Amino acid sequence: MKKDFVSIADQTPEEIQSILDLSIRLKKEWKSGGNPPLLQKKVMGMIFQKPSLRTRVSFDMAMRHLGGDALYLSPNEIGLGQRESVADVARVLAGYVDVIMARVFAHEHILELARWADVPVVNGLSDYDHPCQAMADAMTIQEEFGNLKGLNITFVGDGNNVATSLLQIVAKLGGNFTIATPAGYEIKPAAIQQAQSFAKVSGSQLNFIQDPHAAVKGAKVIYTDTWTSMGQEAETQERLKVFPPYQVNSQLVAEADADAIVMHCLPAHRGQELTDEVADGSHSRIFPQAHNRLHAQKGILVRVFGKG
Ligand code: CP
Ligand code: NVA
Numbered sequence: 001m002k003k004d005f006v007s008i009a010d011q012t013p014e015e016i017q018s019i020l021d022l023s024i025r026l027k028k029e030w031k032s033g034g035n036p037p038l039l040q041k042k043v044m045g046m047i048f049q050k051p052s053l054r055t056r057v058s059f060d061m062a063m064r065h066l067g068g069d070a071l072y073l074s075p076n077e078i079g080l081g082q083r084e085s086v087a088d089v090a091r092v093l094a095g096y097v098d099v100i101m102a103r104v105f106a107h108e109h110i111l112e113l114a115r116w117a118d119v120p121v122v123n124g125l126s127d128y129d130h131p132c133q134a135m136a137d138a139m140t141i142q143e144e145f146g147n148l149k150g151l152n153i154t155f156v157g158d159g160n161n162v163a164t165s166l167l168q169i170v171a172k173l174g175g176n177f178t179i180a181t182p183a184g185y186e187i188k189p190a191a192i193q194q195a196q197s198f199a200k201v202s203g204s205q206l207n208f209i210q211d212p213h214a215a216v217k218g219a220k221v222i223y224t225d226t227w228t229s230m231g232q233e234a235e236t237q238e239r240l241k242v243f244p245p246y247q248v249n250s251q252l253v254a255e256a257d258a259d260a261i262v263m264h265c266l267p268a269h270r271g272q273e274l275t276d277e278v279a280d281g282s283h284s285r286i287f288p289q290a291h292n293r294l295h296a297q298k299g300i301l302v303r304v305f306g307k308g
Pocket of ligand 1: 051052053054055056125133265266267
């Protein structure tokens with residue numbers, strides 16, 4: 001059976017940990033000379049309905065590092081679900097490439113691609129989640145602290161796609177997850193409920209609150225993301241009124257553990273969810289985190305092809 005990578009929720013804790021360990025190994029190997037061509041002759045088709053820097057370049061380079069190649073398909077070219085149905089795109093593209101990665105608006109489209117394509121489908125961000133980001137996030141946290149078990153990881157801001165995947169991975173791996181969101185901007189109730197079932201198995205503690213100050217108390221990781229995600233542009237002004245108390249600035253970082261690291265999936269809106277001082281300060285890990293996308297995705301791809 002083909003192996004998709006659609007959501008963190010679909011993976012077992014063992015699978016996640018094994019991909020993380022593999023990704024760290026592949027990173028070390030790359031730094032000391034290069035990776036073996038594990039994906040030689042494999043080509044990835046990359047469907048983008050939204051802009052991207054990290055996802056596009058890191059997936060392309062991940063394929064190249066492993067001896068494969070990647071094709072970029074822009075929003076205008078494919079017209080996913082508009083020029084052609086998602087099911088037809090999936091079936092046609094699957095005859096040309098060996099794996100499909102897609103960044104979409106509606107999560108349903110990722111599920112539909114996975115259903116119709118007879119090659120693996122990797123979720124490169126949807127309006128629901130961002131699992132490849134969460135793998136790079138967990139990898140960054142593991143490199144910093146050894147593992148996630150018992151670690152206090154706090155998200156401050158919008159309960160969005162990035163927050164949802166972070167919640168899932170922390171709950172799968174036994175970390176403690178706290179999120180402070182304004183009322184009305186919480187993570188979707190079904191995702192919370194599902195994460196609570198993961199937490200029962202892993203021993204995670206999960207807290208869903210509104211006060212950013214209470215949320216960062218004792219935190220080893222403070223994570224934030226944009227207040228307005230791609231596709232929500234019409235709400236920008238409204239959100240700009242609600243979110244300022246959730247800015248990750250030096251005062252808020254000073255309320256966390258002294259060794260706390262600050263993370264952001266990027267792109268950052270400096271002066272909004274994250275100040276320059278914090279983004280460029282000693283607690284920040286935003287660039288190593290972005291670079292880890294490359295290695296985390298190598299790990300994901302190698303496993304999707306059943307290698308490594
Ligand atoms: N973090 C992230 O996915 O960045 P891009 O939108 O640039 O791909
Ligand atoms: N939450 C953001 C993440 C961008 C990588 C968005 O969906 O726009």
